[in-house]
Amino acid sequence: MILASPTNTNSPEENTLEQFRLLCQKHGIKLTYQRLEIFRVLLSSTDHPTAEEIYARVKEKVPTISLDTIYRTLTTFEELGLVKRFYLFDDKARFDPNTKPHFHLICTKCQKILDFYWPEIKNIKIPDQVKKWGKINQLYLEFRGVCRQCQKK
Ligand SMILES: [Zn+2]
Ligand SMILES: [Zn+2]
Known part of the structure; x- marks a missing residue:
């Protein structure tokens, strides 16, 4: 995995809902119900899921959500340093909410x-x-x- 780079000061030590709230506030991002649910699913997913897997999990709680919203939100989260994207066996991106160096x-x-x-x-x-x-x-x-x-x- 990627070690925290010295130039990246965005990454919080540990991901929590409170950190999430503060980051959204700081960057002027609206804390919508959808974003909150996507973040909750990410936090509880330790299996490094793909966007499609995250979509299936969020859909259980938010049936109206679209895969496109999942993609866009994951990109926003990535920019905020809340999640890391990486690639494995296939060309599907996987998402890791563990921002501690590992x-x-x-x-x-x-x-x-x-x-x-x-x-x-x-x-x-x-x-x-x-x-x-x-x-x-x-x-x-x-x-x-x-x-x-x-x-x-
Ligand atoms: Zn095995
Ligand atoms: Zn990991």
């Missing part, structure tokens, strides 16, 4: 994505060749393999 453990069999914290990575020595190349804003790292449950099968 990495992903990805099972290539069941495709489950787990969050994984590794604060010690801050202490790694960046190779000279990389430093010579330019300025680093992000470090991307993920572990892919087969989870224990899939190994048992």
Whole structure:
């Protein structure tokens, strides 16, 4: 996953409804019922869902919502630093409400994505060749393999 970049001061330490309210207020974004429900669904989704999966979950509470609204709202949330977008096995974007620096453990069999914290990575020595190349804003790292449950099968 992406480590918080030093230039990005937008990301809150932890996502909460209160943070959400304050951010909307600060940026002059209306706190509509739809936005609130989309945010609630995101907060309770630890499985890194796609926009379509979020749509299906929000639709249970807000039957009139459109997929287009979901897309637009997710882009707004991304700009506010409330959610991170990333890509995996296919070209479908996935959304991660966990804004704390973390990495992903990805099972290539069941495709489950787990969050994984590794604060010690801050202490790694960046190779000279990389430093010579330019300025680093992000470090991307993920572990892919087969989870224990899939190994048992
Ligand atoms: Zn698995
Ligand atoms: Zn994650």
